[in-house]
Amino acid sequence: MKKLEVCFTPALLHLYDLTGSVVVVIDIFRATSSITYGIDNGAKAIIPVATVEECIAYKDHGHLLGAERNGEVVDGFDFGNSPFSYSKEKVEGKTLVLTTTNGTHAINESKGADEIVIGSFLNLNAVCHYLVKQDKNVFLLCSGWKGKVNLEDTLFAGAVVHQLKFHFDTWCDASVLAEDLYLMAKDDLHEYMKKSSHSERLKKLGIEKDIEFCLNLNLIDSVPVIKDGMIVKG
Template sequence: MKHIEVCLTPALLPLYDLKGSVVVVIDIFRATSSISYGIDNGADAIIPVASVEECLSYQGNGYLLGAERNGEVVNGFDFGNSPFSYTRELVEGKTLVLTTTNGTHAINVSKNADEIVIGSFLNLSAVCEYLVKQNKNIFLLCSGWKNKVNLEDTLFAGAVVNKLKDKFDALCDSSVLAEDLYLAAQSDLHEYMKKTSHSERLKKLGIEKDIAFCLNVDLIHSVPVIKEGKIVKSE
């Protein structure tokens, strides 16, 4: 039987071997939620880049450029990683270039994986169904906050473990921890997420609506994957 592992922060990634695994990158507040929503709303592709400078290098070539640091849109960019910047009216038929504090970092350090999938509560069931079809080991990478563990990404990892543990061996203690946390929170995710440090950061920025939106479960059915350095809708 294939196995499932949880990595609670990219800082721990050197301890793991990603070969032979499908990596699910998780950044609930807000990068992977926004990416999933944008791909579902018809964006042709989203190019994840590591730095603001690299993002700027795409300027003037017909791309939409987004940059976020510390929860805020970087000066000079039209958008960051709020899901409300990824509506169909704004992104359909377009290619976006995006850099964020945590999510795009996690994507970029996962490049040795067989495949990279973008996960969020918005597409939880679709991601789980996709993973079962791939029939490979699963590696759930929580983006965390600046390489530190966070609750929201761990909760999502626990939700995936809970859905798939009958089909995959959950071999690591972090999988058990993540599932136990999810089981404690699942009856009211919105209430539990009030405990998270990042939700407090976003509230101070006046964007509580982003938090609420990112906790919608199974709002969409698309599964974004990485193909040749670009995030696209899986076939």
């Protein structure tokens, strides 16, 4: 019996068993959007790490180093998690090491899963097609904000549920909630996201263009997956 589950924040992960599931890690603003964009633009691999110190440990490996905390680039690093830092010109053929406030934390918390994939609005349809082919339980993990629920990740989870729910035997109440929210917002995601606290947080940093970009639908056909601790094209 295949299950489709949604978890609104990694703080609730202890309530679930990821064994036998494909986990989709979601951090719309901005880690998983940027990772998806970077992999599609030819990055050889992206290594997600939990802490700034772990990222620094790769300094002498010849990789690009990215670190973000509270929406801002950490001093001394090449970039943070703006999708515009992951252009073809900057990342093609290179390995990146990345730590972020929420997204890389969620990735590291998902290690008990059969597989981990990276989801964003940029590759929504590609992710959904990939999940159907796997024929396994699916667990949609919203990265949230510092352990709390956020709107943007929940909306994406709802979009996936809306496409996939009839491929599964059971789905949870969180899946119903996420889909209902998505159906309310889907006709104008940009307008609905004005309610988001993270959207307001990023606006205060003067990076509204990142918000706009991350809400684009289906620009990318590839699905990043984690193999041997590295994110690569699936």
